[in-house]
Amino acid sequence: MRKHVLLSILIVFTFVCFTFAAVDIEFWHYWDGTNGEKLEALVSQFNESQSDVHVKAVFVPSSSIVSKIQTSALSGRTPALAISDIINISLIADTGKLVDLHPLIKADDYNVDDFYSELLTYGTKGDTLVSLPVSSSNLGLFWNKDLFREAGLDPETPPTTWEEIVEFSQIIKEKTGKDGFELYTGGGEGTTWQWQVFLWGANGEFLSKADDYRTAAFNSEAGRQALQFWCDLIYNYNVSKIAPWGLFGRGEAAMVMDGSWMVQFFPNQVSFELGSAVFPHPANGNFATNMGGEQIFLFNKSDEETAAAWEFVKWFTQTSVQVEWDKATGFIPVKKSVSEDNGYVSYIKNTRRLLLPFVEAEKYAQARPPVNEYPEVSDAFAREILKAIHNRVSVEEALGAAETKVNDILQ
Amino acid sequence: MAFIFLIPSVLIIGVFNIYPALYSIVLSFFKWNGFSPKIPFVGLENYRTLFTNPEFYNSIGVTIVYSLLVTIISMGLGLLVAVALDRDIKGKTLYRILYFLPVVTPTVASGIVWTYLFDPSQGIINRTLAFFSITGPSWLTDSSWALLSVSIVGIWKRVGFCMIIYLAALQGISNSLYEAAEIDGAGDFKILKSIKIPLLAPSTLFLSITGFIDSFQIFDLVYVMTNGGPVDETDVLGLFLYRNGFDYFKLGYSSAIAVAIFAILFLLSFVQWKYTGGGDEN
Numbered sequence: 001m002r003k004h005v006l007l008s009i010l011i012v013f014t015f016v017c018f019t020f021a022a023v024d025i026e027f028w029h030y031w032d033g034t035n036g037e038k039l040e041a042l043v044s045q046f047n048e049s050q051s052d053v054h055v056k057a058v059f060v061p062s063s064s065i066v067s068k069i070q071t072s073a074l075s076g077r078t079p080a081l082a083i084s085d086i087i088n089i090s091l092i093a094d095t096g097k098l099v100d101l102h103p104l105i106k107a108d109d110y111n112v113d114d115f116y117s118e119l120l121t122y123g124t125k126g127d128t129l130v131s132l133p134v135s136s137s138n139l140g141l142f143w144n145k146d147l148f149r150e151a152g153l154d155p156e157t158p159p160t161t162w163e164e165i166v167e168f169s170q171i172i173k174e175k176t177g178k179d180g181f182e183l184y185t186g187g188g189e190g191t192t193w194q195w196q197v198f199l200w201g202a203n204g205e206f207l208s209k210a211d212d213y214r215t216a217a218f219n220s221e222a223g224r225q226a227l228q229f230w231c232d233l234i235y236n237y238n239v240s241k242i243a244p245w246g247l248f249g250r251g252e253a254a255m256v257m258d259g260s261w262m263v264q265f266f267p268n269q270v271s272f273e274l275g276s277a278v279f280p281h282p283a284n285g286n287f288a289t290n291m292g293g294e295q296i297f298l299f300n301k302s303d304e305e306t307a308a309a310w311e312f313v314k315w316f317t318q319t320s321v322q323v324e325w326d327k328a329t330g331f332i333p334v335k336k337s338v339s340e341d342n343g344y345v346s347y348i349k350n351t352r353r354l355l356l357p358f359v360e361a362e363k364y365a366q367a368r369p370p371v372n373e374y375p376e377v378s379d380a381f382a383r384e385i386l387k388a389i390h391n392r393v394s395v396e397e398a399l400g401a402a403e404t405k406v407n408d409i410l411q
Numbered sequence: 412m413a414f415i416f417l418i419p420s421v422l423i424i425g426v427f428n429i430y431p432a433l434y435s436i437v438l439s440f441f442k443w444n445g446f447s448p449k450i451p452f453v454g455l456e457n458y459r460t461l462f463t464n465p466e467f468y469n470s471i472g473v474t475i476v477y478s479l480l481v482t483i484i485s486m487g488l489g490l491l492v493a494v495a496l497d498r499d500i501k502g503k504t505l506y507r508i509l510y511f512l513p514v515v516t517p518t519v520a521s522g523i524v525w526t527y528l529f530d531p532s533q534g535i536i537n538r539t540l541a542f543f544s545i546t547g548p549s550w551l552t553d554s555s556w557a558l559l560s561v562s563i564v565g566i567w568k569r570v571g572f573c574m575i576i577y578l579a580a581l582q583g584i585s586n587s588l589y590e591a592a593e594i595d596g597a598g599d600f601k602i603l604k605s606i607k608i609p610l611l612a613p614s615t616l617f618l619s620i621t622g623f624i625d626s627f628q629i630f631d632l633v634y635v636m637t638n639g640g641p642v643d644e645t646d647v648l649g650l651f652l653y654r655n656g657f658d659y660f661k662l663g664y665s666s667a668i669a670v671a672i673f674a675i676l677f678l679l680s681f682v683q684w685k686y687t688g689g690g691d692e693n
Contacts, residue, residue, distance in 0.1 A: 067657075070445050091660060094446040185552070187640045242552050242641070243531055252532060372444065376659035383643060390554055390642050 022054040023308040025301075026079035028069070029294075030062035031329075038328040046315050053308040055081070066092070073097050078299035080309040083134060086122040086295055087189075090370045093123075093130045099298035100128040104310050114319075114335045121367040123295055132317060133334035135325075136293035137260045138365050139197055140357050141280060145273035147254040151175035158255075158277040162201075162229055165255065165280055169239035172254045180239035182253035183230055185389055189375070190245075191382040193290050193368065194257050198226035200288035200366050201281035207377070207410070213369040216406040218381070219399040225282065227385055227395045235391060242390065259292065260358035264330050267354070276354045278361045289358075291365040293331065330355060332362050373409050380405040439666035446660070457667035467668070469643055470651040471675070474627055476558060477647060481565040481629075482622035486615065488566065489573020494603060496574070497581045507578070511571035518568065522635030525564045526551065529636075551637050554644045561636055561645050565626060573618050580614040581607065620683055627676055648672050 031039050036059060043057045058079065060068050066088050072078045073095040084092055092098065101123075105112050112120070115133055123131030145155035151172045159165045169180020184194045196206055204222025207213040233240040240253075248256035251272055257279055258266075266274055281287050296316070298309045315321060319337045323344045326333050330352065333339045339359055348356050368374060381402045388398035439457055443450045461467050492510055496503050513521065528534050529550035537547030550560040584607065592602050608615075630649030633639065639646035639654070652672065656665030 073446065091444065091446050094444060096448055185641075186638070188638065243549060244526070244552060247532075250533070373659070376661070379654065379658065386640070386642050392554075392642060 022051055023304050024054050024056065025081060025305055025308050025312070027055050027057050027309075027312070028060050028065065028079045028082040029057060030060055030065050030083070031294075032059065035329045035331075038325065042316065042321065042325065046312060049315075050311075053311050055312050070095075073299075078301075080301050080305045081296060081298055081312065083294045083296050084131075086119075086133075086291070086293055087368060087374055089122045089131050089295055089297070090125070090372050090374070092297070093125050094372060097300050098130040099300055099306055099309075100130060101132065101298070101310075102127075102129050104306075105129070108310075108314065110314060114337050116334060116336065116362060116365065118365055118367045119291065119293070119295075119334055122370045123297070124370070131295035131297040132313060134294055134296045134317065135329065135331040136291055136334045136362065136365075137332055138289040138291045138358055138361055139194065139257050139259055139279060140289065140361055141255060141277045142248065142258050142262065142266065143255045143275045143277070144248065144251060144253075144270075145275050147172055147176055147178055147251065147272070151254075155273070155275070158275055159280045160277075161280050162198075162282045162285075166233070166237055166239070169233070169254065170237060173239050176254075178251070179241060179247060179253035180237075180255060181233055182245075182247045182256040183233065183240045183242075183389075184245060184257075185242045185386065186245055187379075187382045187386055189378045189382070191386065192378040193292075195226060195230070195382075195385065196366070196368065197257065197279055197288055197290050198229060199223055200290075201279070202226050202285045207369040207371070207406075213371050214410050216403040216410075218406075219403040222285075223399050224395055227388055227399060229282070230385075231388055231391070231395060234389065260332050260355060261330065263352065263354040263358070274354060276357050278357045278364070287361065287364040289361045289365045291332075291362075291367060293334070332358050371410070376409050377406050380409060435666040435669050438663055439670050441663045443662045444660040445662050453663065457664045458671075460664065461667050461671060466643065466646070466651060467671075470646050470648045473558060473644070473646055474629070474648045477562055477565065477629060477645075478623050478626035480559075480562040481569060481626040482619055484562075485566045485569035485622065486573050486618050488570045489618070490577050490608075490611070492570065492574045493577035493581055494607065497578060507574070510574050513568045514571040514575075516568070518631045519635050521564060521568060522632045525560075525567075526636050529560055552641050554641045557637050557641055557644045561633055564632055564636070565629065568632075569622065569625075573622075576614050576618055577611060580611050584610050616684075620680055623683065624676055624680060627672075627679075 027043070029036075029039060039057055043055050047054050062085075065082070065084060069078070069082060069084065069092055073092075078097060104110070112129075112132075116136075119133040119136060120129065122133075123129050141158055143158050148155040148168075151168075152175060153168055153171060159168050165181055172178055172180045184190045199206060199218055199222055202222035202225045204220050204226065205217040208215045208217040230240075234242065241247075247253040248258070249266070249269055251270070263276065278287055279289055296313055298306060298313070300306070301309070316325075317335070319335060319341060322333065322335055322338045323341050325331065326338060327344065327347050332355075333344070338344055339362065348359055369377070371377070384402035384405060385398050387393045387401070388395050393401070440452060440454060441450050442453045442456070496506055496510075500506075528536050531537055531547065531549040531552070534547075534550075536550070540547040548556045550556050588606050588610075589602060592606055597605065628649055629647050630653060633645050633647050633650050634653070637645040639650045648668070649672075652665050652668040655661045655668060
């Protein structure tokens with residue numbers, strides 16, 4: 001009799017344990033420093049807020065996360081959740097192991113329209129949506145107020161057009177002998193993604209969206225204007241030079257295009273007063289910027305794990321958590337409701353003023369083409385335009401050659 | 412019993428050397444980005460694309476120029492240093508250590524430090540030149556200087572190794588030969604030309620083969636210092652392979668590049684070995 005009672009208790013206990021045990025899921029990320037600490041804090045907050053799901057955040061260095069995801073997909077040992085740089089989402093989706101979020105969004109009436117629509121470009125694969133943005137960054141103008149002052153310019157008035165960049169740069173060059181504007185001529189994606197802002201500012205397109213990004217569209221009037229502008233800064237106006245990156249930081253150039261993340265670093269690195277602004281556009285163009293950042297995605301697992309991972313994604317992407325996240329990390333909001341949140345806006349205005357232009361610029365942000373071949377396209381493109389930047393070929397020849405190469409890659 | 416002791420070595424070499432090498436040959440006939448579950452067989456397409464790609468030939472040219480510069484100049488300098496340090500001079504051990512230090516310095520660290528030295532406005536090299544009223548070039552961003560600048564670092568890293576090999580060989584040359592030469596009235600230069608250099612031939616052969624093979628596989632130094640730029644002037648084969656494999660995720664294509672590099676190296680080593688007498692001391 002006693003045996004039976006004991007057995008019954010054991011069975012009930014096991015049943016209760018299994019029924020009420022939290023579902024454990026792994027979340028791979030590469031946020032370190034302050035960002036990593038904040039993530040850990042948020043994950044703990046989530047774990048403590050409920051008892052159904054237990055998320056374990058696993059740090060993987062950013063340099064190896066793509067290859068780790070690659071091998072985990074091949075061996076079938078993927079985590080339930082992971083993040084990646086937006087530019088790799090398309091490639092990771094190629095594993096065929098990412099969960100389509102549409103059914104989950106529909107079932108929960110989750111407001112996906114609150115995200116900046118350009119950010120969703122990266123996760124859209126045909127009719128499916130495989131990732132959601134969780135952090136963003138973009139490019140803007142930084143200027144050296146001390147050099148502006150030295151040149152007799154108003155240190156509080158940055159240029160708003162390309163024409164003003166030239167005008168201010170020439171004055172700076174004449175009065176201080178320093179370069180007006182630093183260009184990224186190191187090649188690769190660094191050159192391409194900065195140049196794209198000039199292209200978009202001149203109302204151009206990089207790859208043809210109408211053709212599903214399968215043909216080059218940069219060999220256009222806007223493309224010629226953008227590349228000619230770079231070459232003119234170097235050879236016509238003599239206010240920029242081909243040099244290793246870092247002139248602006250050392251006070252050897254008065255203006256530079258750089259990312260919102262530098263708001264964190266520049267103030268500790270430079271010995272002059274800094275200003276930041278939305279990046280100027282040509283008189284005949286519009287404001288534009290390029291976006292970076294991370295997106296979160298779910299790997300195909302059991303229904304239970306998928307539901308658990310989705311719970312965390314919903315929690316992590318809700319406005320109040322994102323406000324906290326962006327305030328701590330300096331990431332640019334991925335949702336309109338965060339950019340408009342009073343608490344967030346007053347925080348930025350009062351304590352992170354340099355970040356304000358970047359938050360404003362997010363609405364002008366454009367997405368780099370979400371194609372698997374993007375890294376190769378970007379690199380091939382930079383190689384060709386650098387030939388014009390090094391004055392080896394004309395702007396037209398460089399863009400023509402880049403067009404041929406890019407179309408070959410995408411065919 | 413002996414076989415059991417061999418197992419660890421065989422396993423390690425098999426798993427980490429032989430299998431990947433063979434697998435990359437197999438992979439060179441496929442088109443795969445490492446992510447997609449679809450791995451289509453494409454036959455010789457990767458090789459066709461490779462042999463019609465001007466970037467490949469540019470990389471071969473760049474790599475050959477780099478390898479020749481590094482191999483020949485480091486051997487020349489290494490020989491001079493070895494001859495100088497083969498005498499009884501004060502502090503010769505210290506000199507030997509100093510010359511050998513760059514060999515054991517990690518390449519990436521060397522590359523980063525040299526990048527600072529080469530900085531056109533802040534670097535110590537151009538500042539020193541400026542002191543003598545010489546305007547130094549943009550070492551790493553000027554297309555006509557970049558390859559030479561990277562080669563300088565390659566040479567700096569290899570001179571010590573050449574010195575050690577030559578020094579060891581010099582010490583193996585019998586003193587009686589020098590004495591006989593001196594009796595015959597030969598001076599230092601004559602001894603160097605007619606005794607040392609001919610007797611160092613096996614070391615020279617060894618250094619030229621290993622130097623060429625090592626330099627041909629250069630990757631880290633260029634990756635850190637110029638990343639192939641400016642305008643592909645330093646785009647060595649190793650970087651070309653890496654870019655295609657790990658930036659563009661074209662694993663099949665980059666395997667084809669690896670096979671091509673192997674074939675080139677094999678051929679070059681064979682020719683070099685044959686033409687230099689196959690290591691025969693006579």
